[in-house]
Amino acid sequence: MxxxxxxxxxxxxxxxxxxxxxxxxxxxxAAASGRAHCDRAEQDMWSSGGPSRNLTGHHCSVPNNKRRWYTIEIDTLVRTYYKRDTLDAGVDRTETLHHRTISCMGYTSGDGKLNWFGCPPA
Structure with missing residues (x-):
């Protein structure tokens, strides 16, 4: 040959x-596209109008490549609005959003949840 x-x-x-x-x-x-995916996530919203920089995700899949920023596709995002800037002030209202994409710096895991951190307001 x-x-x-x-x-x-x-x-x-x-x-x-x-x-x-x-x-x-x-x-x-989600791993194939390089994006993370969560079926459901929760985010606190403070009376000053700003969201918490943290997010709690449930039933998440994360790509196995280590990245500086993660793009997270969320099916259902529940935002809890508080009366003041503390949790003990009580809940003012909640808002449910669907099919949102948020960027975060990283995550920790525990109790079957992913705790995303460093998520700037979108």
Whole structure:
């Protein structure tokens, strides 16, 4: 077999392998798109009008590559508005938003939840 034909077959095999690997991971999961996904999340809103920089996510999937910023797609975001800037002041109202995207710096996990932090107001 001549050298050019061997190289052509090698390149073809590499392209086919790479394409099948991409198709295998691109089934629509958050990890494949490089984004995190949470079915539900909660965020506190303070009387001063600003949101908390933290977010609690439930039933989340996170990409396994380490990133500086995470983009989180949230199906249902529940915002709790407080009467003052403390939790003990009581709840004024809640608001439910659907299909939101928020960016955060990182997360910690525990008790089956992801606690996102460093989420600037959108």
């Amino acid at each position: 001549n050298l050019t034909l061997k190289r052509l077959l090698g390149v073809t095999a590499a392209v086919i392998t790479g394409a099948s690997a991409l198709l295998g991971t691109g089934v629509g999961t």
